Amino acid sequence: MIEVRDLSIHIKGKHITHHIDFTIPRGNITSLIGESGSGKSMTVSALLGMLPDDAKVSGSIMYEGRNLLDASDQEMESVRKQAIFTIFQDASNSFNPSVKIGRQLYAFSGERVGDSLPVFNEKMHVILDKLGLSWEVVEQYPFQLSGGMLQRCMIACAFYVEPALLIADEPTSALDMVLQKEFIQLLIRLNEERGTTIFLITHDLDIVAEAAHEMVVMQQGSIVETGKAETIFSHPGHAYTKRLLESRF
Incomplete structure (x- = not known):
């Protein structure tokens, strides 16, 4: 689905990535794992066309026959809107604390795909129910929900949008062990039920396994x-x- 070839990123003279190559196969869950500071997040930023202005980048990121590194800002905005959905490390940062959840869920999903509010309400009600969230959450503000509930809200949007690619960047690091397991099971469900290709960035080998x-x-x-x-x-x-795997025990 996505082929990264010879990708090098430099910022202020510092090498962030060095001629890296990898593939994200369609329909699979692919995990990028490494220690903090290894370059994972900047690699994701390159995929999304969201590198800092002072970044210098070379190589290619091929998606649907085109190199995303050559795409204009407008083209990348279209790709992010139509094909890629991203869940970041701390879901609370994705929500406006002064706007009710329902309005934001609509902006993230129904409005994004062109559905009317009544259509959104009908479809999202079913999705939230399947994810164990009450419809009452749409009348609440983000600060009234736990971190796990906010991450479920983001997963609900992914179920709604059915993106070609879901990028989950350290999505469980702010959750406790129980909520981590629940969230990963939801990612697996999204992949198995909808065939969504998932790029999962983490430092947790148990999640990868x-x-x-x-x-x-x-x-x-x-x-x-x-x-x-x-x-x-x-x-x-x-x-x-080998050292990473040995550190699990």
């Missing part, structure tokens, strides 16, 4: 290993990957 089909291992701006998650967990090929 539970959810991912494919695995991309990043260290200090370089990709050191890629492959089937099951294969890498069983037979890691790179010394860094």
Whole structure:
């Protein structure tokens, strides 16, 4: 679905990524894993066309036959609106605290795909119910909901929009262990029920083991290993990957 080739990112003379290559296959959950500062978030920013103005980038990010690095701001805005849905680390930062949840959910989903408010209400009511959220949440403000409930609201929007690609950037780091597991199960449901391609960025190997089909291992701006998650967990090929796996126990 997406092929990243020879991607290098420099910011203020600092190498963020070094000629990295990896693929996000259609219909799978692909996990990008690495320590903090390894370049994961900047790689996501490159995919979304949201790198800082002073960033210098080379290589290619191919999607539907075109290089996203060559796309204009307007073209990338269209791609983000029509094809990609992103869930960030702390869902509370995605919501306006002074606007009721229902209005924001509509902006994130129904309005985005051109549905009227009545159509949105009917469809979102069913989705929220399936995700264990009461319809009453639409009348509440973000600060009245827990972090786990806000992340479920973002997942509800992803179920509604059915994006070609869902990017989840450290989506569980602000959640406790129980809520982490629930959230990952929702991602798996989205992939299995809707066929949504998911790019999951995390530093948690247990999450990768539970959810991912494919695995991309990043260290200090370089990709050191890629492959089937099951294969890498069983037979890691790179010394860094071996150290990561050993750190689980």
